[in-house]
Amino acid sequence: MTSHPRDTPQFYLTAASPCPYLEGQEERKVFTHLVGRRARDLNEILTQGGFRRSQTIAYRPACETCRACISVRVLVDDFRPTGSQRRILQRSSDLVGVPESNRPASDQYALFRRYLDARHGDGGMVDMTVLDYAMMIEDSHVDTHLVVYRRRGPDTAINGRGRGGPVAVCLTDVLADGLSMVYSFYDPDEASRSLGTYMILDHIRRAQEMGLPYLYLGYWVEGSRKMDYKARFRPQERLMPQGWARVE
Numbered sequence: 001m002t003s004h005p006r007d008t009p010q011f012y013l014t015a016a017s018p019c020p021y022l023e024g025q026e027e028r029k030v031f032t033h034l035v036g037r038r039a040r041d042l043n044e045i046l047t048q049g050g051f052r053r054s055q056t057i058a059y060r061p062a063c064e065t066c067r068a069c070i071s072v073r074v075l076v077d078d079f080r081p082t083g084s085q086r087r088i089l090q091r092s093s094d095l096v097g098v099p100e101s102n103r104p105a106s107d108q109y110a111l112f113r114r115y116l117d118a119r120h121g122d123g124g125m126v127d128m129t130v131l132d133y134a135m136m137i138e139d140s141h142v143d144t145h146l147v148v149y150r151r152r153g154p155d156t157a158i159n160g161r162g163r164g165g166p167v168a169v170c171l172t173d174v175l176a177d178g179l180s181m182v183y184s185f186y187d188p189d190e191a192s193r194s195l196g197t198y199m200i201l202d203h204i205r206r207a208q209e210m211g212l213p214y215l216y217l218g219y220w221v222e223g224s225r226k227m228d229y230k231a232r233f234r235p236q237e238r239l240m241p242q243g244w245a246r247v248e
Contacts, residue, residue: 009033009042013062021224025066031059039141044175050239052218053173053182055139061219069219071239073178074200075246076207076215078235085232088194089201096162097149097202099172104134107165108148111187118188136171136183143174144182147206149199168195172203178214179207200233 009032019025034043034056043053050071051058061069081089109130116126128136137146147170150162168186172179181203186195200217207215220238221227237244 016064019063019066021221021226022066022068025068026063027066028062028064029059030062031057034058035141040143043142043173044177047173047175047180047216048177053140053142053180055136056141068221068223070222071216071218072220072230072236073214073216073244074204074233075235075237076178076204076213079204079233081201082232085197085201088197092149092193092195092198094152095149095167095198096152096156096160097147097168097170097199098161100146100148102137102140102144102146102171104130104137106130108137108146108169109133111166111169112185115185115188145172145174146170147172147199147203149186149195149202168199170199170203174210175212175214175216178212178216179203179210180216181218197229197232204233 011030011032014029014031016026016028019027034053043058046058051060112133148166149168150166151164153163156162167190168184170184171182173182184196184199204215217230219227220230235246235248237246
C-alpha cells in the first residue's frame with residue numbers, strides 16, 4: 001500500500017464539459033488543493049507553471065483536442081501604456097484603490113451581483129449567493145488581499161482612502177515574482193471608464209512600485225472575444241511548450 005505525505009500535492013482531472021470560451025470545444029482541467037503549510041510555496045510554483053487559483057484550488061486546462069488557453073504575464077518594467085490606455089487612466093483619475101484584507105462586505109457583494117447580472121448573466125457564476133462570494137474572497141491559504149476602488153474625497157490626500165461605495169474590486173495574490181489578478185468586477189453603469197483595463201494598468205503600477213517583475217493575467221484564448229483584451233498589454237510573456245516566450 002502506497003502512502004503520501006500530507007504536504008504532497010495530489011492532482012485530479014475533471015470530466016469534460018462545454019468550453020465557455022470557444023464554441024464547439026470541450027474543456028477539462030487538472031487541479032490540486034492549496035492547503036497546509038506549503039500552500040503558499042506550491043501556489044508560487046504552480047502559477048509559474050501556468051496554473052490559476054480559485055479559493056483553495058489550483059487548476060489549469062488539460063483539454064484533449066485544444067491548446068488555445070495560454071497563460072500570460074505582463075513584463076511590468078518594460079510596459080509603456082498606449083495612447084488609449086493613458087486616456088483610460090485619465091478618465092478614472094478620480095478613483096483611488098486601497099489594499100484591504102480579504103474580508104467580504106455587503107457593498108462588495110451588491111456590486112458583484114450587479115456586475116454578474118449585467119455582464120455574465122448566462123455564466124456559471126450567476127447563481128452565486130452571498131455565502132459563495134464570501135468563500136471566494138476568504139477561502140485562501142496564500143498571500144492575498146482585495147484592492148477596493150472608490151471615488152476620491154476631500155480627505156483622500158491626507159488618509160489615502162476614497163469615499164462612498166466601491167466602484168471596482170480586485171482579488172489579488174502577492175507572489176515572490178509578481179502580482180496575480182485572481183478575479184475582478186466593477187460597476188456596470190461605469191462602462192465608459194473601461195474599468196477592467198484600468199485595474200490592470202493600476203496593478204502594473206503596483207507591481208512596479210513593489211519591485212515585482214510580472215503581473216499575471218491568467219489565460220489568453222486566441223479567438224475568444226472575452227479574452228482578447230489580455231493581448232493588449234505588451235510586452236508580455238506567454239507560456240509555450242518550451243517555456244515563457246516574450247511577445248512584443
